[in-house]
Amino acid sequence: MTASGLIDTRRAMLAVRGPDARTFLQGILTNDVGRLGPETPVYAALLSPQGKVLFDMILAWWNDAVLLDAEADRLPDLARRLALYRLRAKAEIGEMPEIAVGLLWGADAGAIAEAAGRENPDLRVLPDPRLPDLGYRLYGARADVEAALAAAEPATAEDWTRHRLALGVPEAPDDIRADETFWLEANAALLNGVDFRKGCYVGQEVTARMHHKTVLRKRLVPLSFDGGTPEPGTALMAGEKEAGTVTSALDGRGIGLVRLDRWEDAETVTADGLTAHMVAPGWLAPALTGSAA
CATH class of the missing domain: 2.40.30.160 (Elongation Factor Tu (Ef-tu); domain 3)
Structure with missing residues (x-):
């Protein structure tokens, strides 16, 4: 087997839902939220007015909500910052602790990801929008994510770090420093x-x-x-x-x-x-x- 997977407890999910959710995020994030779809995630950031990264995130469409895959330790800070920009937009912001984030990569990752998505419609299995070689991100109930990752070799956070360093992809908070790094x-x-x-x-x-x-x-x-x-x-x-x-x-x-x-x-x-x-x-x-x- 040439695939590795883990549940990434360093990441957590924030949901933005409501009739103005997309337009609200479109007005503050660096990428085109209009591209977001059930099979199309979007990588974006919320910057300071000076152009420095405050939060980077991966957006996924989940039923009636836009999910924000972001740093778990700073999720409350992200929610508060979004609330400051919401003004009169009809959008609700809330954490979703019931959604786990899974990482899956390696030569067989595509086949495992395809099978997992086909077998469990409650699981969102998406290619990493930053770089195809990074693999896939899985979103769903922890038991569902664990079941999907059972087809891969168990990995650790250090294994993921080795993988992304081999590809040269920076991540927060190690490389992308809040309010220090220009996007x-x-x-x-x-x-x-x-x-x-x-x-x-x-x-x-x-x-x-x-x-x-x-x-x-x-x-x-x-x-x-x-x-x-x-x-x-x-x-x-x-x-x-x-x-x-x-x-x-x-x-x-x-x-x-x-x-x-x-x-x-x-x-x-x-x-x-x-x-x-x-x-x-x-x-x-x-x-x-x-x-x-």
């Missing part, structure tokens, strides 16, 4: 997290300016290390100059927020004495040339 620095344009043609949303002006008028100076990029693994928070040094910071790392792989100009000018970049290498997976490689947003 485009988190590769949102390459991971289907922003629509530049939709109408206004919070932080849209800064995000659009970064996309159209500037070259990104910093970006979250995949890293590998020779001979060990530095701790998250370790500075990336290009000689005497700081070239970035390691944001997450495990088993010799990692992600870092990198000053691209300093990295390009350096013969060697180190992290706590370990030589660091920038890795360019296929989805990211074109953007690293010239660092287009």
Whole structure:
């Protein structure tokens, strides 16, 4: 069997329902909520007016509600922030602790996901909207998610971290830091997290300016290390100059927020004495040339 799965207790679900749910979210989130459908999830973020990420999330359509798959520890904060923007919109916001989040990936994940969705209509089985190789996300009652994942090898949170680091995909809170990381620095344009043609949303002006008028100076990029693994928070040094910071790392792989100009000018970049290498997976490689947003 070449599929792995787990219930991700680090994630939890918030529901937005009511006649204005979609239009309300459309006016504040970075992506086009109009694309959301029963089989089509959407990756998006709620930004500060300065264009920095406050919350990133995966949206799924669930019966009469829009589900927001977000950080479990910050779900009450997300609910409060959405309530501030709701104003007179006819939309109700509430947590859904009865819905579990399952992760499924690997060569056989597609077949398992298809079978699970076919056998249980109460289970929502969706491709990860950021990158196909990430696999699938399963939403439903915990017993239903567990039953679907029984066809895969049990995995741990560290296994998932290894998987996403191998693909170079950043996640909150490790890499995408609340009110610190600009959405485009988190590769949102390459991971289907922003629509530049939709109408206004919070932080849209800064995000659009970064996309159209500037070259990104910093970006979250995949890293590998020779001979060990530095701790998250370790500075990336290009000689005497700081070239970035390691944001997450495990088993010799990692992600870092990198000053691209300093990295390009350096013969060697180190992290706590370990030589660091920038890795360019296929989805990211074109953007690293010239660092287009």
